[in-house]
Amino acid sequence: MNESNSIISDFFRIGGGLPFTLALAIGGILIGIFLGALLAVLRYNGIGRWMINGIVSFLRGTPFVLQLTFIYFVMPKFGLKLNVLWAGILAFGINSSAYVAEIFRAGIENLPKGQFEAAKTLEIPRFYMWKDIILPQVTMNILPILLNEMIDIIKMTAVIPMIGGIEIMRKAQMVSLIRCDYFLPLCMAATYYYGLVLLIEFIGKKIEKRKLYAKNL
Amino acid sequence: MLKIYNICKSFNDVKVLEDISFDIKKSGILGLAGPSGCGKSTLLRCIQKLESFDKGTMECNGRVCFMFQDFQLFPHMTVLQNLTYAPDLKDRDKKEEHKNQAESILKNLGIGSKAEKYPVALSGGQKQRVALARSLITNPDILLCDEPTSGLDVSTTMDVVSLLKSVNEQFGVTMIIASHDLDFLTKISDRIILLKNGTIAVDVDPRQCDDPVNYLKKYY
Structure with a gap:
């Protein structure tokens, strides 16, 4: 096998970690957005404010690696035994929810108070007010910051090998050992990560454009 | 009263x-x-x-219904959705009736052609009429x-x-x-x-x- 064939096969070998990386990132961000929005709405309505403040502060104040290893190695003692993928998704989701809750908080506070009052005067029930009036507007306004959070999660997936997960970075390390060279495998891993980030930015811009288009119809 | x-x-x-x-x-x-x-x-x-x-x-x-100084239309909804959203929630079986009623009020107020527009595409006067229409549809x-x-x-x-x-x-x-x-x-x-x-x-x-x-x- 010549060198160029070997480079191509190594590139695809590293790409074998892509589904794992994607599953972690997508699962993590979905849980993060759901939990983060929920925490922000509950806190805004004064429900469990002190407890939520404490949780958010603790999650932001401790390293992600600690949270990840805690979920994977300690939680089984409390009866929650998860495989590497689900432990990773849960860790990313919970960690991200703290940051997303803060992003949503800022978004909610920046929305004109009149939007809440207009919903109230129209006698729209609170659940529908949040679901159909407030959160859609907040989500569109904070979309660029949410995309940053997604990009951060994608890059953070590189720590998953700590608990035995085999994603892009781990694959790159394995290829490096075979090739006795770190340069090309790391460049290949960087290509995957950077490609994912560019893809997210592209999707984000499409959504923003659609939003502007819809508004100017 | x-x-x-x-x-x-x-x-x-x-x-x-x-x-x-x-x-x-x-x-x-x-x-x-x-x-x-x-x-x-x-x-x-x-x-x-x-x-x-x-x-x-x-x-x-x-x-009682309130018309705000800055109208407070819902910017992510069309004019028609702004009008029909609340009545539709109250009575889901009468969506078609609400739509017809909304179109009739908009027409009465001279903005019948703006039903599918988003608030951002309207002038100040048109937004005011939409806000008025949104209040009126609640009777x-x-x-x-x-x-x-x-x-x-x-x-x-x-x-x-x-x-x-x-x-x-x-x-x-x-x-x-x-x-x-x-x-x-x-x-x-x-x-x-x-x-x-x-x-x-x-x-x-x-x-x-x-x-x-x-x-x-x-x-x-």
Whole structure:
């Protein structure tokens, strides 16, 4: 096998970690957005404010690696035994929810108070007010910051090998050992990560454009 | 239709409304006049229950709806969705009826062609009509309008006068309109209450005065 064939096969070998990386990132961000929005709405309505403040502060104040290893190695003692993928998704989701809750908080506070009052005067029930009036507007306004959070999660997936997960970075390390060279495998891993980030930015811009288009119809 | 007795309201020890009492009858247009900060908007917000009052009582027989100074349309919904969203939630079986009703109100207000537009694509006057339509579709008995002519030029203000008058006649809605523009209020109202420092300075029927604007200015 010549060198160029070997480079191509190594590139695809590293790409074998892509589904794992994607599953972690997508699962993590979905849980993060759901939990983060929920925490922000509950806190805004004064429900469990002190407890939520404490949780958010603790999650932001401790390293992600600690949270990840805690979920994977300690939680089984409390009866929650998860495989590497689900432990990773849960860790990313919970960690991200703290940051997303803060992003949503800022978004909610920046929305004109009149939007809440207009919903109230129209006698729209609170659940529908949040679901159909407030959160859609907040989500569109904070979309660029949410995309940053997604990009951060994608890059953070590189720590998953700590608990035995085999994603892009781990694959790159394995290829490096075979090739006795770190340069090309790391460049290949960087290509995957950077490609994912560019893809997210592209999707984000499409959504923003659609939003502007819809508004100017 | 609406009776208010001795309403008092303070914000951080600053008295905004003091012993406000009045009642209004069906289908009239009451103007709330007064300089900025005299408590007009706070009084409207108390009537709509967006603010609670510290003292006093209020009796209201009918549905109250509020038209905000800055309209507060939902920007991510089309004009039609802005109108039909709340009625659809209340009665999901009558969506088609609500749609027809909304289109008919929009047509009446001269913005029938804007039903599928988003608020950002509308002019200030058109947004105001949408806000009015959104209030009217809820069949209010009393419509509260907060500074409906703020920032408008003279000719657009005249448009608002005829628009609100026609809505009052056509839909039989009682209106309370807060504005600092005495000229506008004397043209539209059949009764004006002028507030000063949170109290009622004068309660007058402008049609009974020779020069209502100057008469009211004495109390400003």
